[in-house]
Amino acid sequence: MNTLNNFLFIALPYIAIVVFLVGNIYRYVSTQFTYSSLSAQFLEDKQGFWGTVPFHIGILMLFLGHLAIFLFPEATLAWNSNPVRLIIHEGIAFTFGLTVLIALIGLMLRRLFNKRLRVVTSKMDIVIELLLLTQVILGCWIALGYRWGTSWFAADLTPYLWSIFQFDPQIQAVSALPLVIKLHIVGAFVIVLIFPFTRLVHFLVAPIHYLWRPYQVVIWYWDKQKIRKSSTAWTSHRPQNN
Amino acid sequence: MAGYTETKRVSLLGLLVTLLCMIPISPGYAALPGEQNFQQHCGICHTVGSGKLVGPDLAGVNERRSQEWLETFVKSPQAMINSGDAEAVAIFAEFNQLPMPDPLLSAAQIKDVLSYIEDVSETLPNPTAAINPPAFSQPAIDQPIDTSVEIEDQVADVSTQATTEQINHGRDLFQGTVRFANEGPTCNSCHDVRNDAVIGGGILSKELTTVFSRMGGPGVRAILGRPPFPVMQSAYLDRALSEEEIVSLVAFLQYADQEQLNHQPRDYGIGLFSSGLVGTAILFGLCSFIWRGRKKGSVNQAIYDRQVKSISDAEFRARHS
Numbered sequence: 001m002n003t004l005n006n007f008l009f010i011a012l013p014y015i016a017i018v019v020f021l022v023g024n025i026y027r028y029v030s031t032q033f034t035y036s037s038l039s040a041q042f043l044e045d046k047q048g049f050w051g052t053v054p055f056h057i058g059i060l061m062l063f064l065g066h067l068a069i070f071l072f073p074e075a076t077l078a079w080n081s082n083p084v085r086l087i088i089h090e091g092i093a094f095t096f097g098l099t100v101l102i103a104l105i106g107l108m109l110r111r112l113f114n115k116r117l118r119v120v121t122s123k124m125d126i127v128i129e130l131l132l133l134t135q136v137i138l139g140c141w142i143a144l145g146y147r148w149g150t151s152w153f154a155a156d157l158t159p160y161l162w163s164i165f166q167f168d169p170q171i172q173a174v175s176a177l178p179l180v181i182k183l184h185i186v187g188a189f190v191i192v193l194i195f196p197f198t199r200l201v202h203f204l205v206a207p208i209h210y211l212w213r214p215y216q217v218v219i220w221y222w223d224k225q226k227i228r229k230s231s232t233a234w235t236s237h238r239p240q241n242n
Numbered sequence: 243m244a245g246y247t248e249t250k251r252v253s254l255l256g257l258l259v260t261l262l263c264m265i266p267i268s269p270g271y272a273a274l275p276g277e278q279n280f281q282q283h284c285g286i287c288h289t290v291g292s293g294k295l296v297g298p299d300l301a302g303v304n305e306r307r308s309q310e311w312l313e314t315f316v317k318s319p320q321a322m323i324n325s326g327d328a329e330a331v332a333i334f335a336e337f338n339q340l341p342m343p344d345p346l347l348s349a350a351q352i353k354d355v356l357s358y359i360e361d362v363s364e365t366l367p368n369p370t371a372a373i374n375p376p377a378f379s380q381p382a383i384d385q386p387i388d389t390s391v392e393i394e395d396q397v398a399d400v401s402t403q404a405t406t407e408q409i410n411h412g413r414d415l416f417q418g419t420v421r422f423a424n425e426g427p428t429c430n431s432c433h434d435v436r437n438d439a440v441i442g443g444g445i446l447s448k449e450l451t452t453v454f455s456r457m458g459g460p461g462v463r464a465i466l467g468r469p470p471f472p473v474m475q476s477a478y479l480d481r482a483l484s485e486e487e488i489v490s491l492v493a494f495l496q497y498a499d500q501e502q503l504n505h506q507p508r509d510y511g512i513g514l515f516s517s518g519l520v521g522t523a524i525l526f527g528l529c530s531f532i533w534r535g536r537k538k539g540s541v542n543q544a545i546y547d548r549q550v551k552s553i554s555d556a557e558f559r560a561r562h563s
Binding site (some may be wrong): 080081083086090095097145151172176177 | 418432444471476477479510511517518
């Protein structure tokens with residue numbers, strides 16, 4: 001058991017970090033054009049909107065929430081020391097978890113039943129979506145079944161994670177945690193490990209500057225006259241809008 | 243070529259795993275003399291000749307049990323209990339069904355600790371008879387266990403003289419309305435206790451309503467002073483509780499134990515789940531509201547609709563002309 005814990009909580013995180021760094025740099029340098037996510041038709045606003053938008057809001061908030069507790073454990077404990085604030089904190093965190101769970105299931109069903117999406121779905125897309133789904137289910141389970149996670153994360157997991165980055169891994173506490181929590185932690189390392197080989201890389205090249213850049217005028221660079229000729233532009237369907 | 247590249251990648255990964263597994267794990271695993279390991283891992287709950295604390299007095303244990311049994315038990319008490327070993331199960335039952343955490347010691351370190359216990363036992367007048375006095379004795383919590391000291395009898399039940407202020411202070415500390423001086427996490431981060439004045443606590447660790455009657459004041463004091471459980475140890479590393487805080491917490495836990503029938507248990511699970519459902523519905527509603535102006539059809543939908551409408555109008559005019 002000790003050997004397994006050593007592997008999962010010492011070796012695995014270091015392997016994951018090294019593969020993450022090397023893999024991302026290698027992919028970005030060698031095949032930069034693929035360094036994004038193949039379109040999942042995310043501008044499709046009937047089904048896609050209800051999955052894509054809540055999913056991305058939820059997953060970003062969960063990521064930032066975990067990051068904040070990792071970076072500011074003392075502030076987290078201070079905030080949670082007031083019972084009302086603790087309950088609000090947990091309620092909001094669980095809300096985002098549940099939102100991600102529902103939206104992700106919706107997105108996966110859409111990927112399953114939408115023929116256009118199935119064409120552009122790779123095996124790695126399925127792997128990462130199943131892994132994310134497992135992580136979210138485990139996270140919701142932990143939030144409900146091992147309360148109050150935001151506090152003991154700051155007290156126990158933050159020191160463990162910092163010990164990894166300080167090259168002095170202290171795994172006594174994490175080794176003694178319940179299996180569900182261990183699985184959640186290991187799942188997180190596995191996501192970091194396979195990150196460079198998945199569509200998740202778009203997270204690192206997200207066009208954040210779109211939020212404040214000036215509007216762009218988009219003009220079709222087509223020969224409209226040619227398109228209007230049904231014999232040349234469309235062979236099977238006569239266009240309706242000429 | 244592809245096969246060669248793949249092989250090379252796999253080999254590099256294998257090399258990486260091998261190198262990482264060869265890295266010394268942590269100073270905590272370094273070999274230490276038996277005494278130091280005893281103080282660090284065992285002395286919180288056990289004495290050698292000074293009576294039982296949270297666990298049994300270990301004086302003469304080398305004569306009462308075989309070396310092989312002891313080594314197996316110390317390596318992983320919980321595995322031995324789960325395997326159904328009669329003696330291990332009996333000890334587990336006798337000591338409040340509180341499982342001894344695995345100390346994460348190597349076989350050599352365990353041998354060192356056992357020989358240290360044997361050495362100390364031999365200096366005692368009657369080592370085979372473990373002293374099991376009333377549990378109200380323990381060395382000073384923040385001092386290393388001195389197995390030569392006589393049992394102190396002045397540290398009786400700490401809460402028999404507990405004042406209302408101490409109980410209230412302990413309650414506030416438990417749920418965090420008053421922070422610990424060293425800013426450690428509040429007790430209710432992981433523990434629950436049945437008391438109407440306290441919000442529902444965490445359920446990561448043991449429910450503490452009856453901890454006082456199960457372990458006694460000294461047992462609770464010992465755990466609060468030098469936590470024997472790895473998760474609790476990590477949480478209070480460099481954030482130890484003060485003597486005054488421990489006394490207040492013990493006072494509150496004794497009060498909660500005595501008054502438990504007058505209080506209702508609280509389960510926040512359903513409430514948390516419900517609030518999550520409501521919150522999610524609100525979030526989806528907000529998304530719908532904020533992006534209410536989004537284009538719901540295809541980009542050319544408006545053009546298509548206009549075209550269909552113009553065709554319909556033309557047909558209508560043709561029919562009625």
